[in-house]
Amino acid sequence: MGRIRNWIAELLALNGTPQGVAGGFALGVGLSLIPIPFAGMLLALALAPVLKLNIPATYLGTAVVNPVTGVVFYAGELYLGLSLMGRPLPSWAELTALDARGWWDMFTGMLGPFALGAAVMIPTLAGLSYVIVYLAVRAWRGSHEAAKVD
Secondary structure, eight states: OHHHHHHHHHHHTOSSOHHHHHHHHHHHHHHHTSSSTTHHHHHHHHHHHHTTOOHHHHHHHHHHSOTTTHHHHHHHHHHHHHHHTTOOOOOHHHHHTOOHHHHHHHHHHHHHHHHHHHHHHHHHHHHHHHHHHHHHHHHHHHHHHHHHHO
């Protein structure tokens, strides 16, 4: 837990405006939800200077979606897309009965729901992370400025 607290403190203390830090973090989170390994991270880091966002905050945002947490995020995108399309998740019995062709057919049949889930989740999580980080950076800096005056 201390490691997470230190990571958050480092994010809040980054140089740059609250908008630049929050925007960079949100860009990193949002583009990391693209399910192509490293593509979202590279794209976010390339866009951050063009958009005048904080590059270290962008990198920290990309770290939220990583090999450990990515499975949860990507499964969430698929589940959301299936739910929005009114389609059920395949049952365990259906999955165990699949042969190679069946797996391929299921994979290609899930691309649409997965893309829909991603299209909803990316702007939602990027927007939420922007608001949370922006407010946290402002509060952090306000409390530290007050402590310097005392």
